[in-house]
Amino acid sequence: MSNAKKTANLFSLPAISDDAEQIATLASAAGMRIERIVSHGHSSPADFWYDQDEDEWVILLTGAAGLTFDDGNPPQTLQPGDYLLIPAGERHRVEWTAPDQETVWLAIFSNTPMRAAP
Amino acid sequence: MSNAKKTANLFSLPAISDDAEQIATLASAAGMRIERIVSHGHSSPADFWYDQDEDEWVILLTGAAGLTFDDGNPPQTLQPGDYLLIPAGERHRVEWTAPDQETVWLAIFSNTPMRAAP
Numbered sequence: 001m002s003n004a005k006k007t008a009n010l011f012s013l014p015a016i017s018d019d020a021e022q023i024a025t026l027a028s029a030a031g032m033r034i035e036r037i038v039s040h041g042h043s044s045p046a047d048f049w050y051d052q053d054e055d056e057w058v059i060l061l062t063g064a065a066g067l068t069f070d071d072g073n074p075p076q077t078l079q080p081g082d083y084l085l086i087p088a089g090e091r092h093r094v095e096w097t098a099p100d101q102e103t104v105w106l107a108i109f110s111n112t113p114m115r116a117a118p
Numbered sequence: 119m120s121n122a123k124k125t126a127n128l129f130s131l132p133a134i135s136d137d138a139e140q141i142a143t144l145a146s147a148a149g150m151r152i153e154r155i156v157s158h159g160h161s162s163p164a165d166f167w168y169d170q171d172e173d174e175w176v177i178l179l180t181g182a183a184g185l186t187f188d189d190g191n192p193p194q195t196l197q198p199g200d201y202l203l204i205p206a207g208e209r210h211r212v213e214w215t216a217p218d219q220e221t222v223w224l225a226i227f228s229n230t231p232m233r234a235a236p
Contacts, residue, residue, distance in 0.1 A: 005187055005208065006234070010177060011199040025235050027175045027203055029228040032150050034175055057145045057152055059128060059224070061179070069123055081129040085145055090123065106177070108226055110147040116124070117143050 011062065011104065013038055031112055037105040039065070044093035051091050055114035056107055059083035063103025066095035085116040129180065129222065131156055149230055155223040157183070162211035169209050173232035174225055177201035181221025184213035203234040 013022075022038040044050070049070055060082050066075035067084075070091035086092060097103040131140075140156040162168070167188055178200050184193035188209035204210055215221040 005202060005204065007194060007196065007200050007202045009197070009199040010201055026201070027226075027232050027234050029173065029232040030149065030230040032147070032226075032228065034226060055147065076125060078125065079127070081127040082125050083128055083144070084123055084125045086123065106224070108145075108150075108152060110150065112148040114145050114147040116145050 010036060010106065013102065013104075032108065032110045035107045035109065037107055039063070039094070039097040039103040039105070040101075041097055041099040042094070043096050049091040049093050052086070052088055052109075054109040054111050055088050056086045056109050057083065057114055057116075058086065058105055058107040061104045061106060063098040063101050065097045065103055065105075068093050068095050085114055087113070128154060128224065131220065131222075150226065150228045153225045153227065155225055157181070157212070157215040157221040157223070158219075159215055159217040160212070161214045167209040167211050170204070170206055170227075172227040172229050173206050174204045174227050175201065175232055175234075176204065176223055176225040179222045179224060181216040181219050183215045183221055183223075186211050186213050203232055205231075 021042045022036075024036045025033050026036055027034045060078040060080060062080055064080075065078045067078055068075040070093075075095045128144075139160045140154075142154045143151050144154055145152045178196040178198060180198055182198075183196045185196055186193040188211075193213045
């Protein structure tokens with residue numbers, strides 16, 4: 001319980017290099033974990049698709065991003081506060097993130113199926 | 119999967135009354151759920167302590183709040199981005215939230231023990 005009740009700030013970021021996305025696990029429990037992802041102009045490599053074993057609920061908190069699903073639809077632009085559920089196996093990629101500021105995501109992964117609220 | 123891949127915005131809030139906190143479950147899976155909590159000047163009732171069966175990882179995203187644990191220490195002020203893990207059974211209360219704007223929290227509850235990252 002040493003880290004419990006101790007407050008940290010999601011936006012207090014170590015310097016990140018321009019060529020690597022930064023991923024940090026903030027907390028975890030059986031079958032789930034909470035990650036902070038920081039992008040700075042990063043995008044998924046050409047022809048790369050995320051194809052995950054886990055369900056992911058993700059919210060963009062600062063910056064902006066373009067997210068594409070492998071369903072033929074154009075990218076959707078995510079602004080601060082935008083969230084969605086990405087079921088396991090839904091192929092997706094990040095087309096772009098804001099070049100001039102950090103894009104901070106909070107992602108919750110679950111290895112059991114996640115339901116979005118109606 | 120009808121609600122999957124559909125984007126919503128955490129800060130697009132229905133009007134809330136001054137006398138009720140608004141709690142919405144955004145997504146859930148086995149043993150966990152994700153909630154948005156919106157406060158507008160609310161605080162915990164006098165002498166009330168939250169004493170929860172679940173572990174809670176919570177982040178304050180807009181507004182501000184004063185959070186007290188039942189350990190004799192003074193309230194800590196939470197600003198946007200501040201997050202912490204509140205283990206089950208850790209009695210706590212919200213002393214105050216910002217009176218002039220909405221305080222939006224994102225909380226992840228787990229019924230198995232959650233570990234904070236080092």
